Amino acid sequence: MIRTRLRRALACAVILALCCKEAVASPTIELPGVPAQARDTVGALFETIDGGISSMAWPAEVKHVTLAQLEDQLRRPDVRASIGKGTIAVLYPNVEQPFRSAFTSMIQGIEERTSLPVRSYPVDTRIEANELNAMLKQNGTKVVIALGRQGLAAAAGLDRDISVVVGGVLLLSDADNVAGISLTPDPALLFARLHALLPDLRRVIVVYNPKNSEWLIRLAREAARSQGLELAAYVAGDMARAAQLYPSLISGADGRRDAVWLPHDATTVEESTILPLVLRETWNAGVPLFSSNVQHVKKGALFAMVPNNVEMGRTLASSAMGMLNGGSRRGSLAPSRTLQTAINVRTASHMGLQLGHQQQRSFDFVFPQP
Known part of the structure; x- marks a missing residue:
């Protein structure tokens, strides 16, 4: 009976991954004791389940979850709201410390504010727009948060169906017509x-x-x-x-x-x-x-x-979530108010x-x- 319920619980988790509208290259579900190569595809994940629960090396700190508890989690409004919305990507300058720390702090704030998957990509002037577009779409990206001038430049070549929020830049003219937050x-x-x-x-x-x-x-x-x-x-x-x-x-x-x-x-x-x-x-x-x-x-x-960089990240994440929920993609640059x-x-x-x-x-x- 326990073996059957665990099978059902794991299968339910896989179904949740399949419910997303955008196909994701590697599922975000992590299973204790499952080798990395077995997590590469949903098919391999099912093979792991069919191979036998008893073969998994479960760490002592893993808590047992009943099927009823998992179903309760799936009913949560924030979880249900995130299904099918895709991921948020962050493009930030590929620079060394100490300059990098400001952008990593912003990314920390972004990750703290949203329950959706956040993927971060360091970029420089040599990045190919076509390759970046293909990679973001493969990962189900709906909104990009572009940090710094290099992030903004990389985002300029993205397809129009990907929304962009800008942060961590000093100056933009009115003609740029982007939504975001200045460092000013x-x-x-x-x-x-x-x-x-x-x-x-x-x-x-x-x-x-x-x-x-x-x-x-x-x-x-x-x-x-x-x-x-x-x-x-x-x-x-x-x-x-x-x-x-x-x-x-x-x-x-x-x-x-x-x-x-x-x-x-x-x-x-x-x-x-x-x-x-x-x-x-x-x-x-x-x-x-x-x-x-x-x-x-x-x-x-x-x-x-x-600016408080962590707080700026949280504000940028809120703007990105607003776009995912149907908010306007047009906006203007705002000065920083978390200081x-x-x-x-x-x-x-x-x-x-x-x-x-x-x-x-x-x-x-x-x-x-x-």
């Missing part, structure tokens, strides 16, 4: 943190290149207005113009009421020339400087906000802002590090 922090959250630290501030000064940041500045204008701030935005189409603007703007600023914001903009926040200039000028003038790049806090900016904050206590002290130990604990990263 939401200006509303940046300004809220600024106001919490320096409640007397009234104006935020920013220099930007419209080709890079027009979409972000539009959001920043709305965020500033809603928080009673003035956004003084100045256009610089090249580095030379940015280098001219910063000294005059900073020298005319009031350190008690004005602050300078450094967005993610390769033109106006160029790292080797422009950034040292702005750090020096704001330090000497006593004008608060905050950034969208956490690395700038190490170099002397007052504070910055950076961590870094503070430079030496700069804070220079600005007359004394942060006690308890206040410092409210920040995720504190520089200089003890």
